[in-house]
Amino acid sequence: MITVNNLHHSYGAKPVLKNVTTQFPEHQITSLIGPNGAGKSTLLMSIGRLLNIQQGEVLLKGTAIHNIPLKDYAKQVATMRQFNSLNLRLTVRELVAFGRFPYSQGALTKADHCAIDEALSFLALQSLANAFIDELSGGQRQMAFLAMAIAQQTDYLLLDEPLNNLDMKHAVSIMRALRHLCDDFKRTVVLVVHDINFAANYSDYIVGMKQGAVHCEGPVEEVVTAQRLKALYELDLEVLKTSQGTVCNYFNFNLQGEYK
Numbered sequence: 362m363i364t365v366n367n368l369h370h371s372y373g374a375k376p377v378l379k380n381v382t383t384q385f386p387e388h389q390i391t392s393l394i395g396p397n398g399a400g401k402s403t404l405l406m407s408i409g410r411l412l413n414i415q416q417g418e419v420l421l422k423g424t425a426i427h428n429i430p431l432k433d434y435a436k437q438v439a440t441m442r443q444f445n446s447l448n449l450r451l452t453v454r455e456l457v458a459f460g461r462f463p464y465s466q467g468a469l470t471k472a473d474h475c476a477i478d479e480a481l482s483f484l485a486l487q488s489l490a491n492a493f494i495d496e497l498s499g500g501q502r503q504m505a506f507l508a509m510a511i512a513q514q515t516d517y518l519l520l521d522e523p524l525n526n527l528d529m530k531h532a533v534s535i536m537r538a539l540r541h542l543c544d545d546f547k548r549t550v551v552l553v554v555h556d557i558n559f560a561a562n563y564s565d566y567i568v569g570m571k572q573g574a575v576h577c578e579g580p581v582e583e584v585v586t587a588q589r590l591k592a593l594y595e596l597d598l599e600v601l602k603t604s605q606g607t608v609c610n611y612f613n614f615n616l617q618g619e620y621k
């Protein structure tokens with residue numbers, strides 16, 4: 362279990378996480394949602410140890426993460442950050458191989474090659490294995506970075522906007538793949554996602570953040586209500602239950618406090 366207790370984070374004098382306390386259920390998908398600038402990425406990067414913890418604590422299975430050697434942490438927690446402008450002269454396979462670094466330190470073993478093959482085939486990326494990252498579309502690149510995180514074979518996956526740049530079909534494939542990782546491989550996934558409909562239909566638990574604080578959290582059914590989402594986003598919307606799932610419709614409503 363990942364537990365966050367009273368986490369504060371400031372950039373310079375600007376506080377962006379204010380007393381954040383939450384935890385993410387094991388073997389489930391948790392979506393971090395909320396308006397732009399709410400602190401979702403800062404929270405995720407703090408948990409992933411890509412940002413130092415300034416105040417408060419993050420526990421992994423009861424141990425404060427700063428007490429876990431980074432090398433061991435990387436075998437338990439993989440983080441995919443937003444990388445939009447990276448131009449790497451690496452093939453997809455070489456990139457995915459970086460996911461094995463905590464195990465191989467660069468000298469890939471047979472087991473590492475198997476893990477790389479598994480990650481590529483899990484996301485149906487075999488045909489792109491020898492393509493160069495800087496020659497891929499944004500969506501293909503996103504999939505390659507996700508494969509790198511999956512190849513790390515950790516119990517916990519932290520993903521910052523993994524659906525960025527993906528068309529509907531690829532976004533659905535990714536969310537199904539993440540469900541498969543949780544349901545069949547007992548992984549725990551925490552992702553930042555802007556599309557409330559993906560959060561509503563593929564996650565188990567939702568943490569809604571606003572202005573650096575946890576605004577609401579709970580199982581999907583509790584958080585995905587018109588009342589909760591209106592308060593979170595300051596936007597009128599309706600939540601429709603259909604035979605295929607939940608649809609949040611926020612089109613053609615008035616923006617609260619703004620022009621029609």
Ligand SMILES: Nc1ncnc2c1ncn2[C@@H]1O[C@H](COP(=O)(O)OP(=O)(O)OP(=O)(O)O)[C@@H](O)[C@H]1O
Binds near residue numbers: 372377399400
């Ligand atoms: N490196 C940085 N230096 C200064 N301020 C930063 C930095 N990174 C983020 N911020 C600020 O911290 C606040 C929270 O940013 P963060 O990226 O965590 O929010 P977010 O909820 O993930 O936003 P978004 O949905 O827009 O990606 C924002 O006001 C942002 O401007």
